[in-house]
Structures are given as C-alpha cells and as structure tokens.
Amino acid sequence: MKTIVITGATSGIGLETARLFAAAGYRVLAVGHSTANCEKANSDIKSTCPEAMLAWFAEDLMQQREVERVAGEIKAFLAKEGVESLYALINNAGCARSWYMTTEDGYEQQFALNHLAGFKLTCELLPYLLKEGGRVIMTSSESHTGIKVHWNDVMLRRRYNPLTAYKQSKLCNLLFAKGLNDRYASAGLHAYGVDPGLVKTDIGNKTAGIVDIFWKFRKRHGVSPTIPAKNYLFICEQPEPPQWLYWYLCREQKYSRQVTSENATRLFELSEKLCGISYK
Amino acid sequence: MNVMITGAAGGLGRAMACECGRRGYDLFLTDINDKGLAPLKTGLERQFGVNVTTLASNLTSPASLDSLMAEVDRRGILFDMLLNVAGVDDEGAFVEMDREKVVGIAAINDVATLRITHSVLQRRRPGSKFAIVFVSSMASQFPIPLKATYAASKRFLLDFAEALHAELKPSGVNVLALCPGGMATKDSVIKAIEVQGLGGAVTTNHMELLTRRTIDRVLKGKTVYIPGAWNRTFAFFGKIVPRRVIASYLYKRWDKAQAKWLKG
C-alpha cells in the first residue's frame, strides 16, 4: 500500500483530496490545525468511505517548531507501522490574511504557512520520499503570476498589501517545486504545483476586512473542491512521474517566467536560513 | 543600539521586535510568557542577524524585576531605547469584576511600567540619547464606562509620558505615548473587527506601518502618536466634547447593545 501525507486536510481542497486518495486505497496521513477539526474531517471521510486508512496529526504549521513536531510525529508513526517510505507529500495548508500579522517566529503569516511550512516539512520527510522516488505536490495558484519575489523584503514589511503577500507565497510554491526538481529529479523525486482554479472553500472567511470581501467575490463562481482533488490523484497515479511542473484540471499549464532555476536557488537559500535547515 | 522590549512575545511586541530587527538593533526581550520568547529570538536572529537576549519575567513582582536587571548587569548591557508594550485589557461592570483582576490592570499597565522604566533609565548608555515608548491606547482619549479601569490606566500612561518627556528632554531622553486603535494581533481580535464591519476595518491599525512610524517618531522627539486618520478624528472629538457627555453616551450605547444582545 502507498502512503501519502497531506496538509490542510480538514477543509476545502485538502479534505476532498484526502477523501479521494483514501477511496483509491492509499494510506493517508492527514495534517490539520486543530484536533477538533481533524475529528470532524475524520468522521466526514469515514462516512463516505468506511474503509479509509487514515491517521490524523494536528499542529499549527505556521509556527516553525510545530512543523518540526508534526514531522517527528509522522516519523514516529511510520516507524511504529514499519513503513519506510512515502509515496507522496501534498503541501496544501494555506491561509489568506487581511493585515500584516506575525507568527511566533516573527515571520509574516502567509509566507510562513503557505511557503515555509511546506519547505520545512518536505526537508524533514525527504529521506522517506527519496526511497520511493516520491512526488511532492504544492497547492499553488493562478495567483502566482504577475508578480516577482520581493527579495529584499519577503515579509513585505515596507508596505503590506495582503494580496501581494498571498500571490508571492503562491509563486514561492512553484519556485520550491522547481528547485526540488533541479536538485532531486535525478534521484527519482519529482515536484509539482497544482492550480486548483477558483474553488468554493473556507479560504478567506477566516480573515476579516478587504481580503474577506475579495475572496467572497472571487469564490462566487468557484467550483467544488472535488474537482481540483482529481488533479492530485492524477499526478500520483501516472506510472511514470510526469515531467511537467504546473497543472490545472489534470492538464499541463503554462506558468510565470519568474519560475527559473536561479530564483529557485535564491529561494532555497533564503528559506533554509529562515527554517534553520539544509537540503543537500 | 540596544533596545529593551516588554511584552515582546505578544502581537504588538513581536511586530516591534521585527521592526527593530529590520533596523539592525540588538534586542533584550522580556515577557511573562516564556514559551513565546525562544522562537521569536531564533526567528529574529535568522531574519536579521541581530543579537537577541531573552528572559521571562513578571514585571509586577519586584523580585522578578530584580533578577531581570541582574541578568542585564551580568551581561553588562546598557540601553538606548525602552519599548513598554506589556499590558492587559479587561472589561466589565466595576463592582461585578473580580477584585484582584481589576487591581491587576493598574498593577501591570501602570505600576509595573513605572518600575521597569525607572530601572532601565539607570542603565542608559552614558553620553548618548535615549528613547522611551509607552503603549497607551485610543482608550486613553475618553472616559469609558465598563472599561473604566483599563481606559484610566492608559490615560495614566499618556499623561505620564507627556510630563516625563518635558522632564527628561534636557538630558537627551525622548518619550512617546503610542495610542493605537484595534490591531490585528490574534484570531479573537480579527473576529471582533469582523463584527464591527467596515468601521472595524478602517480603525484597525496596520502593524507594519505603526511600528515603523512609532520608532521614527520617538527618535524625532514627538510626544504622542495616534495612528490612523479615523482614530485621530475620534481623538479630536474626545477633546472638544465634554468628557461627562462622552462617558454617558458610551454607557448608553453599550447598554443598548447589551439589551439587543440579551433579546436576540
């Protein structure tokens, strides 16, 4: 049986993707934010898919030390179950914010959750992923276009535009995937970004102000999260790992010209410093 | 530049620490919540490469303050700036509130702030300028029934800061009172802003701007900083309308809101 890890699995795109993988016979290690939401999501998936193999982990992935903790819990679980490799990791947890807010590490919250959490978790789980020639998938977005990384001020303290911070974090998702491929494709590991499209989920409802209004407006025409969920399974079900980086509705999609190896390397260096880790 | 920040692990304290880190200042951070200090230290060092020292303390306890200062002296740290961020907020009918809680508001917001300000001023870097920020609040601008203690404790800081500014100016100390409105520091505040709708959104201060301007202003020698045009407008009304009228208006408004809430 193949084992996958998915973050942000308690709601929206993550919940439907976890359900789809469980129904397809994968063992799903699902990461959520709170125990209460994990329990709710667990009974939700079990109600439609009683045979689901699910294990839940609850941490606040915005905080660096909780990412470390969840990685430790996942490793302990794998050891206990005698599982030595991971088939896939889906870095999906994400948030939108209306104001500049910091994590306990003093990092801007959208950058910390949407990018750094996945960057760090992937590094922690890398040995397991490399064993099986694993696939790492980021929930990116069409929002990643029309923007550059603000290298001299990634936390956007100079003039915080919440939507710019969101877009930049989604660009970082693709740069991270690109950088992973540059480093590990020859070792059999492949990374991807998925554009879920406009999806009716809870995102944006958890923040007041202008961003709340923006997301409500955007999501009016949104599709059900079951639609983007198929894209993640599609990538994982291909016998040969697909070679294209960015996907929308199970099809190859064009991505921003900012997604270069040079920018990816720059992002790796910066993120390694901020996470206190080292890929290699 | 050495900066002491109290209440550093909270939302505003953390944002202040990031602003100081961005400017390359070295930091001494304290908070009653010791768990929040370690990750912040690491994060600041990774982001800005500044030196960060942390020690938890309960500023309402003279003994705890003494051990904090003993650590400062052991390290031989002399300060250039003090940011008094630590404080508590509480509300309710005065007679119905827990007695120690009410007293605690003044004990933390005022008494403890006096204590640490007095101690840190003894540890000024000799021969250079010094800056102190007191985090007051928009609540300092009005008498607020049902938040009477909190509002008065913040008024205390405002008046104290203005007087101290004049008193210490000749010896090269700038003193500023910061009077913020709402700040998006945690989820509960965000919910409150949401409930207030557009009014909540426009009076909410942007932390990245507020922290930068606070430091800019205290360095320039300004005495009071009310961030945000809406907040300044409210503060202006607070000055021209008789205080008794404001207090009874605020009380009635709250009473109505509560009656509605009890019915609904």
Ligand SMILES: NC(=O)c1ccc[n+]([C@@H]2O[C@H](COP(=O)([O-])OP(=O)(O)OC[C@H]3O[C@@H](n4cnc5c(N)ncnc54)[C@H](OP(=O)(O)O)[C@@H]3O)[C@@H](O)[C@H]2O)c1
């Ligand atoms: N919806 C869209 O139209 C759209 C479009 C493009 C991209 N995306 C991306 O899709 C991803 C999933 O979003 P969604 O639309 O499915 O939103 P969602 O319904 O809000 O789901 C977000 C998930 O992340 C979890 N999460 C939030 N904060 C967390 C934290 N601090 N630590 C750990 N987990 C946390 C949430 O858990 P709780 O519910 O317990 O907080 C939830 O499971 C995000 O990366 C988003 O950027 C969405």
